[in-house]
Amino acid sequence: MTKQHLKKKSTESFTLFLLIVPFLILCFLFAYFPLYGWIYAFYDYKAPLKLSQCDFVGLKWFKTLFSNPTQVKQLLTVLKNTFAMSFLGILTSFFPVLFAVFLNEIKCKPFKNVVQTLTTLPNFISWTLVYSIAFCLFAPSGMLSSVLIRLGVITEPLRILDSADHVWLQMILWSTWKGLGWGAIMYLAGIAGIDQELYEAASLDGAGRWQRIKNITIPLIMPTYFVMLMLSIANFLNNGMDQYFVFQNSFNKQSIQILDLYTYNIGMTGKSLSLATAIGMMKSCVSIVLLTVVNFVSKKTRGESIL
């Protein structure tokens, strides 16, 4: 190759790079640059001031989290809620598998299609809308109360949404309502990919419906379930805020505040942006560790990473 040729090649490769620079900048601004914001955790930041005008306080906020008794108590409540929601989420993560397995036993195609379309629909509406629906059905002026009053079952309207009872149960029921059908989609596709001959052979050998489910269907979709399970463990601290934010009110606040919501509540509406940053920072670090561990476990047990 001549020198000129080489030069032309390198300019070409650099031009290719230049074309993606604008996107690299966007990526840097919205993914890397915010990491710099962790510095707020080490200052006593007061909202309209510049960072240089605020006091550097070192690890004060981190110490507060673990030493100030009221703060510790609050944090423990929040962690309890977070763990409860994630744990319930993992417990219910087997429902989509059952949903898929039993839906597969239905041979009537049109019925199956209708079930699939309608049960996956709630996954595509926002939590605001879910809350709106919850309000229309279960608020004191909502459907349930008015019907029950008309039937004479109760005399006072039910207080379901604005009560401190059964908050966890309500939350897990709503997320199941929203996610069950959609969660099953992947398993349904997995089942559709199973070789039909396996079932035929099993039937010839005299295996009944339950044996086919137990010995063919379930074992073959377990790997998918395992990946989903690992991912939900990696996301143990990330419940997402929307659901809890919209359902939050002064009655259920103590049982509904999960980490993300707590960060929002103290950072954006309450006491301290710096403290909220400190909490968020620790959460991010724990999440990364969890992800790495889970990935390692997955590599060891299945020989495949989940990332």
Place this chain on the structure above:
Amino acid sequence: MTIKKSKSDYIFLICNYTIFGLLTLICAYPFYYIIINSLSANDLSAAGLVNFLPKGLHLKNYTEVLKLSGLPLAVLVSVGRTVIGTACTVMASAFLGYMFAQKKMWHRKFWYRFMIITMYFNAGMIPMFMTMRILHLTNTFWVYILPAVVQPFNIIMVKTFVESIPPSLMEAAEIDGAGVLTRFFKIVLPTSKPILATVAIWSAVGQWNSFQDTLLYITNQKLYSLQYLLYTYLNQANSLATLVKSSGSAQAAASLAQQQTPTSIRMTISVIVVLPILFIYPMFQKYFVKGIMIGAVKG
């Protein structure tokens, strides 16, 4: 596989159909309920009498709600962010996926990893908020669009697809003198339509449903998205009903059946927000499914 069905088989089938029928009903009925109630006479609706069929049909709820200040604008904002945001995400994902498939690019592997790795960490809510403030993006429309442009997951999807296009096709175009960009527009965009449709549909639903960004970055009411407006209306529908009542002078004469109540306002706005999803979802269901399947393969 037609083996004679035993009695227990029949029992199983009946149970199975019943359970799935019920589950479907539980998922679908709430949507049906808000729709029929938003169309029914408001006094009957408030008394809880409209549960199965609409009674006293009228469209007054819709015409009145559309008069609420803020609603038409919020519809515009939501439609705007969905259209522009989706277009940006789709084009950027297609372009970046294609570019990262160019083996000749300067330090290609490094820059690819630089983008993809951002999937696995995030700075958190407060640093993100501070970033938007520093960039002067709070209270601008662009806060809805710019952060959504680079989507690592979509880039992986498109890149995998582009790498599966027969190299001979690209080489032939190159010999014909087609540059990088020409090949992108003439070959990549047309051939990768199915995958881009999947990206588009997911991104559109994400934009339409997004709520948190308005909550965090927007205080200017003119930039409220429909989702956020719905949320504020849910919390203040009481005062809203009086607002609507006092604003419409003809309202005084309106019969009880057509007078807006907090609940009727809530349900009507909810229907407006959910309607696009109800229409789009069944039509494009296969693209939604495809999106998650590719995700599953990629892990």
